[in-house]
Amino acid sequence: MELRLDRSLTDPAGFSFWTPIVVRFSDLDLLGHANNVRIAGWLEDGRVALELPIQPCTPDYDGPVVVLVDFHIQYLAEVRLGDEVAVGTRVQRIGTSSITLGQAVFVNGRCAAIAESVEVLIGATSRRPEGWPPKFLAHFEQYLVGLPDGAA
Numbered sequence: 001m002e003l004r005l006d007r008s009l010t011d012p013a014g015f016s017f018w019t020p021i022v023v024r025f026s027d028l029d030l031l032g033h034a035n036n037v038r039i040a041g042w043l044e045d046g047r048v049a050l051e052l053p054i055q056p057c058t059p060d061y062d063g064p065v066v067v068l069v070d071f072h073i074q075y076l077a078e079v080r081l082g083d084e085v086a087v088g089t090r091v092q093r094i095g096t097s098s099i100t101l102g103q104a105v106f107v108n109g110r111c112a113a114i115a116e117s118v119e120v121l122i123g124a125t126s127r128r129p130e131g132w133p134p135k136f137l138a139h140f141e142q143y144l145v146g147l148p149d150g151a152a
Contacts, residue, residue, distance in 0.1 A: 005074050009104045009114040015088030017143050019046040034079035043103050043115050046087035054139045062124050070118040077112040084108050091144040097121050097129040
């Protein structure tokens with residue numbers, strides 16, 4: 001089965017939320033480029049940065065939490081030490097208790113990886129899916145991108 005990610009993710013103009021990344025020596029593999037697991041971590045950094053205003057990462061936070069339930073990455077180019085790297089993150093779909101995010105890693109202005117993920121809001125005590133509170137919806141709607149026909 002061939003996974004088809006939304007190709008519009010390769011266009012930096014489709015993103016309004018950006019997370020800068022510093023490539024460290026420890027991010028590299030034996031071939032001298034960023035390890036695929038590190039790139040997945042940078043994408044996580046982008047998702048977390050988007051969600052921190054509504055879901056603080058503090059010991060006393062006791063509200064609902066957003067959890068990752070599905071994640072797909074397509075690698076398109078290498079990332080090397082010294083490259084300028086940024087992760088773009090956007091909301092592609094908002095459901096009753098889930099959200100689909102589109103992301104891309106841009107290296108020196110070109111797309112090196114694209115990713116799509118689905119996250120679900122779960123209750124702090126129930127650990128079951130819950131509907132989005134108005135604060136969460138309002139935040140995510142800021143980053144909702146209209147997609148071309150046929151894109152998912």
